[in-house]
Amino acid sequence: MVSTYREEARQVAETERLLSELIADPSWMRREWMVPCDEKYARYVVHRDPQDRFDVIALVWKPGQATLLHDHDGTWGVEGVVKGTITITNFLRERELGEDLVQLRELETVEVGARGTGQLLPPADCHIVANRGTETAITVHVYGKPLRQFRIFEETSLPGVYRGEWIRVHTTSASVA
Numbered sequence: 001m002v003s004t005y006r007e008e009a010r011q012v013a014e015t016e017r018l019l020s021e022l023i024a025d026p027s028w029m030r031r032e033w034m035v036p037c038d039e040k041y042a043r044y045v046v047h048r049d050p051q052d053r054f055d056v057i058a059l060v061w062k063p064g065q066a067t068l069l070h071d072h073d074g075t076w077g078v079e080g081v082v083k084g085t086i087t088i089t090n091f092l093r094e095r096e097l098g099e100d101l102v103q104l105r106e107l108e109t110v111e112v113g114a115r116g117t118g119q120l121l122p123p124a125d126c127h128i129v130a131n132r133g134t135e136t137a138i139t140v141h142v143y144g145k146p147l148r149q150f151r152i153f154e155e156t157s158l159p160g161v162y163r164g165e166w167i168r169v170h171t172t173s174a175s176v177a
């Protein structure tokens with residue numbers, strides 16, 4: 001278990017380093033991955049590893065758009081900001097309590113500006129991501145597997161206890177400009 005955690009931590013650190021190189025010059029990004037969506041933050045698939053080892057996603061956030069508190073179906077993640085500023089509130093998954101209930105502990109809220117990166121390493125793999133700025137933000141995310149579903153969490157009346165609900169991941173279809 002410990003060696004698995006260490007191995008995953010090493011892999012995440014290396015992915016974060018590579019992502020930070022990738023976003024230092026985002027000229028590789030296609031224009032259609034930068035188009036915002038009025039209803040919800042836009043989500044574009046940039047690359048899907050043919051062997052399902054990782055997924056690369058671009059998200060576009062209009063001011064005020066945000067995720068709910070969510071996990072990543074047990075996998076790790078790395079995020080990098082291409083444009084704008086994103087606010088991330090990280091949570092630790094302390095205990096699965098059964099019957100859809102999970103104990104979470106809020107860790108910290110950080111603002112990440114252009115070229116900044118962050119990571120999710122289980123069990124610290126739940127967060128809320130929001131664009132609280134005044135300009136559209138663009139972020140690139142790498143996950144440790146193709147992310148097709150994840151849980152969103154709602155607070156219960158018990159302190160630190162949240163009810164999880166599985167939802168399907170949405171993808172915005174890129175319009176070819």
Ligand SMILES: [Fe+2]
Binds near residue numbers: 071072
């Ligand atoms: Fe996330």
